[in-house]
Amino acid sequence: MQALLSFDQAPPISAPFRFFLTAPVFALLAGLLLLVSGPQLLASRWTPAALALTHLITVGFMLQVMLGALIQILPVVAGANIAQPLRIATGVHALLVPGAVLLAIGLLLSDALALQLAAVTLGLGVAIFLAAAGHALWGVPSGNPTILGLQLALVGLAITAGLGIVLALALDGSFALPLLQLTTIHFAWGFVGWSTILLAAVALVVVPMFQMTPPYPSWFARFFFWSALVVLAGWSTAHLLEWYQPAAVLASGMLLLLTVFAALTLHLQRHSKRARFDATQQYWRLAMLSALAASALSLISLLLPEPAASRQLPLLWGVLVLFGSLMSVSTGMLYKIVPFLVWLHLQNAGGGRILAPNMQQVIAKRQIDHQLHAHLTALVLLLAAALQPEWFTYPAAVALLVASGWLLRNLLAATAFYRQHRQRIVSLARATPAPRPG
Template sequence: MRALLSFDQAPPLAAPLRFFLTAPLFSALAGLLLLLAGPQVLVSRWTPGALALTHLITAGFMLQVMLGALIQILPVVAGANLKHPLLVASLVHGTITPGALLLCAAFLLSDRLTFEVAALLLAAGVGVFLLAAGCALYAVPTTSPTSRGLRLALPGLAISVALGVLLAGARAGSLPLPQATPLHVAWGLIGWGVVLLAVVALVVVPMFQMTPPYPESFARFFPLALLGMLAVWSLAESLSGGALATALSAFPVGGVAVFAALTLDLQQRSQRARMDATQHYWRWAMICALAASALVLAANVVPTIGERREWPLICGTLVLFGGFVAVMTGMLYKIVPFLIWLNLQNLGQGRILAPTMNRVITAKSVNQQTIAHFAALALLLAASVSPEWLARPAGLAVLVASGWLMLTLLRATGFHRQHVRRIQALVANSAA
């Protein structure tokens, strides 16, 4: 895989970096909301606070990181160069950021106009990205499982956002209320989130964690198979629901579990002498994915589990904060230092070496933030069971972990600015 990467085609650093720096703001706001609102947020997954909390993570943190990463990955991995990447990044970032904030405000305020404006902004931003990314991908031949998988991930995003717009329109009263919530959740988390994560993992897990590559059959067939299973379940859910749809839901959920178990197996065969923070994030994210998959299957089979208030909250915490936020945080600690190092290396024109990546973000800072993240995860899981006692401590812990991540990334950008000035001065002096 490493031989397929073309870093000379990477977009300007400012294109993906704006998304990465914004993402922790949303998870910090999620912690602040839980801290201020307290136990009432976790009474049910359908409370306005719980819905706002969920979308601060999904439409906020996750969407920022995923789109920022794709702007970087498409040209480097798939050779799909976005036309005017800075313009695309500015338009997308400038619409999805206020869109996600307004969406969460709309849940809290139950305001029709806010729902409509939020849906319009999110649809516009994602639409611009899909148009730019689709044109770039379909202009180049499919040369690897990763580039094929990237093509398959985009429809998952489109379907999830389209369903979300329908649901927002229904809450605003401008559209009839569709029974689309399960479809929106499934396509957002599996059809978009897991498919993209699995495709990216084909490259980053062997590269950064020094593991063997994923099996060729998995790399070739998993994204399409997972989307196929999800499509069959969606058809059954839309037409009849009931026992058939419940039974068919086991297949995409089982597919997620297969990806998680295979990734854990590859990690066991890593050539690294010691695991770093990114590997810890990936390992616990995959463990959380397995636990969430098991919980979903158990809730569908055992009525006493499925009827309990806590299980959707526990499952959502495992999937979102324990899974997606964890693995994306781990990847930010690899991607951001690498992009800064690459930018400084290019700026030095081969005459001045850039500082090493481990100076951009220190291991000590990463390790401390990792502990804060998993302490927050433990408190969130406990708060799902005992919100009256632990909701506010969990919110504070999420706020601390997210603020720590934000501060770490901001320090990295400060490091970059400092060394840009130093290298420019050295290059100017050597040319004089």
């Protein structure tokens, strides 16, 4: 897998960084919304505040991190160069940020105009990215599992965004649509068809390379991506047509696939050559354990419908999936991607004459560890709030604010480190003659 990597194709550092620096701001907004709304937010997963918070995480945090990472990953891992990546990144980012804000406002206030504007801006932003990424991937052989996974993840993003646009336009009752069913399908495509497939495609490269584990087995790399997409498409059809038995069987198939991915990743981590796990590995472990717990809750809901009808079970599942799994693995990836990009671009700025500082210096290890502890505390309190909102909602909101603020602080520190050292390295490189050949 590592033979795929081509670091000389990396886009300008500001292209992915604008997404990375914006993501924690939306997590902070989610914490503020939970703090202001209080226990009423957790009265049901369908409260306007709960829907707004969910999309602050999925569209505000997750989509920002994922698109920023893809702008970097596509040329480096897949050899798919996005034309004018800085211009594309600027335009997409300028549409996604107000679109995510409008979507949260529209859901919170049940404002049809805000939802319509969100549908337009988010739809346009995602469409521009899909067009640029699809054009870059067009013609790239998909024989490699990572490239196939990236291609199918873009299909999942397109379907997720399309369903979201339909729902945003239909929430005012203008269209006679089965909204609850479409909402469930929309979330499933966002979680499995987009996020999980993308994560698995990236994991094939980054887990063995950065975490020093054995590679994923060839059978997993060959069969996971198409299996996940086909089972998801079959389940979506059965769920929409209210074919309950086939839908339950296909849902079990999806849970099995997710369980295999999470369990296999944990198994590979156990065989890591690292003497001690760093924060990135801890975040991945937390994400995989949360995914396994969410799969167990989903299985309970399939086998025991009465407990599944309770308020707590869907909220627990949502916390495990959104915060425990997706936000954890995204944060862990940021702590690996951001220092590496800073080092790579500083190394390039030196022109081979001035060496860049070590990656470990970009963000202080103690700051990463402190933020990891804050994140774990927030997860525990959010799970407790799902069970006892009157007792734990406000502590959970404060913990989420602390964890998100700490992440933003660490990313800003990395940005300041880059700017400071780039200026010094460029000055030294200009004053240092290039080595003579031979």
